[in-house]
Amino acid sequence: MQWENGLRQLDRQECLRFLTLVPIGRIVYTHEALPAVLPVNFSLDQDHAVVLRTSALSRMAHAVDGAVVAFEADSFDEAAQSGWSVIVIGRATLVTDRGEQERLRAVGLRSWVDVAEDAFIRIAPELVAGRLLKGHPHGGDERGRASLADVP
Template sequence: MDRQDGFRELDRQECLRLLSLVPIGRIVYTHDALPAVLPVNFSLDRDHSVVLRTSAVSRMAHAVDGAVVAFEADWFDEAAHTGWSVIVTGRATVVTDPTEQERLRAVGLRSWMAMTEEAFIRIPSELVSGRMLRGHWHGGDERGTPPLAGVV
C-alpha cells in the first residue's frame, strides 16, 4: 500500500525476497532485562526461517534460545533517498539436532568470527513486515525544505 509520506508497506513475499538479497542484519533480543542489538550475518532457510551461525558460548546464543526476538535487515541508497527495511519476529531456538546442524553447515552460512564451538540459531518467520521508502530527490520534504545540517 502506497502512503503519501513516501513509504510503501511490503507484503510477506516481497519482504522475504528482499531479505535474500543482503548478507547482514541485526538481531534484537533481551539480555539481563535490557534490549540488545547485534549485527549478524544470516541466511534464509528453505522454510523462510532466518538462520544465524554463532559461537555456542556467546551471551546472545544463551539469551535468545526459546525467546521471542526480532530480526531486522535493510538496504538504503543514500544518494537516491530510497531503501527498504524488513523485520522478522519469532521465537528463536538453538538448533540441536545433529542432522539439521550438518544440513545447515552444508548450506554455506559462515560466521565472520573464528570459533571453537558453533551454534545455529533459527528464527522462524512468524511475523514479517517491511516497508520501502521512495524519498525525495532534493533531500528535503515535499515543500523543498532542506534537511537538517549534518543529516543525510
C-alpha cells in the same frame, strides 16, 4: 500496495525476497532484562526461517533460545534517498539436531569470527513486515554533512 508519503508497506513475500539481497541484519533480544542488539550475518532457510551462525559459547546464543526476538535487515541508498527495511519477529531456537546442523553448514552460512564450537539459531517468521522508501523529489534534509573529522 499503495504509496503514502514516499513509503509503501511490503507484503510478506516481498519482505522475504528483500531479505535474500543482504548478508547482514540485526537481532534484537533481551539480555539480563535489558534490550540488546547485535549485527549478525544470516541466511533464509527453506521454510523462510532466519538462520544465524554464532559461537556456542556466546551470551546471545543462550539468551535467545526459546525467546521471542526481533530481526531486522535493511538497505538504503543515501544519494537516491530510497531503500527498504524488513522486520521478522518470532521464536528463536538453537538447532540441536546434528543432521540439521550439518545441513546448515553445507548451505555455507559462516560466522565472521573463528569459533571453537559453532551454534545455529533459527528464528521462526511469525510476524514479517517491511517498508519501501521512495526518495523525496526535492532532495534530502538541509542539515550539513558531518565527517569523521568533525567527531570529538
